[in-house]
Amino acid sequence: MSAELTARTGELLALLRERRPRVHCITNSVVQELTANVLLAAGAIPSMTTSPEEIGHFAASADALLVNLGTLDGERRDAIDIALEVVRDDGIPWVLDPVLIDRSELRAELARSLAMKEPRVVRANAGEFSALMQGPADADGLDRFALDNITVAACTGAVDLVTSGAKRARIENGHAYMAQVTGIGCAETALIAAFVAVEDDEFVAAVAGLLVMGVAGEIAAQAVKGPGSFSPALIDAIAALDAAQIERHARFA
Amino acid sequence: MSAELTARTGELLALLRERRPRVHCITNSVVQELTANVLLAAGAIPSMTTSPEEIGHFAASADALLVNLGTLDGERRDAIDIALEVVRDDGIPWVLDPVLIDRSELRAELARSLAMKEPRVVRANAGEFSALMQGPADADGLDRFALDNITVAACTGAVDLVTSGAKRARIENGHAYMAQVTGIGCAETALIAAFVAVEDDEFVAAVAGLLVMGVAGEIAAQAVKGPGSFSPALIDAIAALDAAQIERHARFA
């Protein structure tokens, strides 16, 4: 299966650049710039307003929606409600990033209710998945979570685990710098949102997003001296990435 | 005329660095950091609050005001009203950037009403100008828009068109990376705001802002590998830019 997933990721990246899907991001204020630049580098067109008054227009004209719970103020909560109603009515796919819900029970509760609203993919780290699932974020737990919520769980860390309950993939790509720069996980979820805009199989889309980020991260890390110069190099690597590089670097466990 | 405009841009850049005007920016949360760093690199002093409670103080002590409609929440709308009243009373010049108004009719309506409040310059891309003017953003349309609103229209793209209705300039400088990084257009409008603080002729100020960004963008692009490393290099290029480089690179159509 991993050879197919690798080949398909290369195709999807090309498709992304051809179709240029619009990805609307309700995301935290810390990572908006990096997220926008990662999406642009991959070929997607980002928009970022979190204003309840205009979120409806932006969501309705988007090809996918990202809901990230960082810096979750009242405005963002209202915007999420409005946007999710629009995308449900219009059949626009959306993905969920429950950032730091292990630090705030209020945020964790919201994440649990959102997980039941059929996000195509939920992307988080193990600590966040534990808080979301109120149990251990192991492979069995994630399988159950995916099946119960009719979604795909993408749990990122040293090795990324993607599961639909029926299908599982483990991706080994990535670099330690990715945990030393703020917003890489958030941008990764945004990439997955871009892929769900061009791929109906959300399991494949989640793998594609993580694989693109992981491979680009490895390539970027080769040429830099630390986490500061890693960020610009990562954007460069995503912008230059092609199917041959993905083929050469992809490592599934 | 283009030789004069080129020479004058070099002079204005030197003047900016000598006078260090304060540019207050009501701008979207995605681009605040890049905008601030572009202004600092050019010699201006940025401030960025969008809080209605304190915007009056900041606007009153500024030498120019930028109004950018991105991530337009209720706070920003209130801040715009207060700031425009202050700058009108105090004779402080201001410029308008109607970001993404082609994606939200609510935002487009606000932009149309703001365009009638005598911004010195309106800077946008063709899609945004079309939404603003409710018609094609061609040279004739832009001329009419400038004359009707007693402003200067600066329409950026592969070739930038600046028009006051009476005078027109077309600038060919720039690089494809500038469309692949979020916030370059926004920063460009901020640069124009810095130039209207030191140059009463807003047509000349608009040309200066676009020429500085276009020439710096070309210089920066020579030394980098992609859109990620382009951003830091662009700031470096603006900080190092001088009249001789502008002279050497400026290309008017």
Add this chain to the structure above:
Amino acid sequence: MSAELTARTGELLALLRERRPRVHCITNSVVQELTANVLLAAGAIPSMTTSPEEIGHFAASADALLVNLGTLDGERRDAIDIALEVVRDDGIPWVLDPVLIDRSELRAELARSLAMKEPRVVRANAGEFSALMQGPADADGLDRFALDNITVAACTGAVDLVTSGAKRARIENGHAYMAQVTGIGCAETALIAAFVAVEDDEFVAAVAGLLVMGVAGEIAAQAVKGPGSFSPALIDAIAALDAAQIERHARFA
């Protein structure tokens, strides 16, 4: 004393990387990303929400709190009140950065009332300290301010002055680029917050924060071409910094 402070800074940096304290930052929207990346590079774990609804949870689980008054909207004001109550009750140390209070009397008044709530350190430039103290920000004035408010004053500029009233240090490290990039001062205060999480003597913690930033800034400046490439290089330098480099570069006046 300066040899001791230098040696202790090296030890504290190692301690920071071992303990990985959580630093919650109520800071302005312009500098959130840079601040987070500086903290990560130093070894601390940043969080950034300014939402009144969730600030209590984040402050309670933090090891130190940063209160920065930039882009001071109603939400941030409410968040500051709630967070300060939590950290007072729980004995969590906090530091104050009264950004640009010389531009807004409203903000200056708030800063004065906050200074009386026992921040471990107040970090600002001379203009901001003058507004805070309503008098000249010279060594005697800063001593008095520190004694009156039972805090440490860290006044940054070409030479940084740190005083507890009883002890004074003057640090000469740093580079001109640090004034040409937005948010360096803000990130410096965040670093001080990280050090107060691992060092009870706030005078020593303030010196450590400024020394780490100043030395890293000098190292970063050697390898770059301008203020744009300086930012990533600064993060790299902080991430790679060790006691031997601090020893080699530290310069006290």
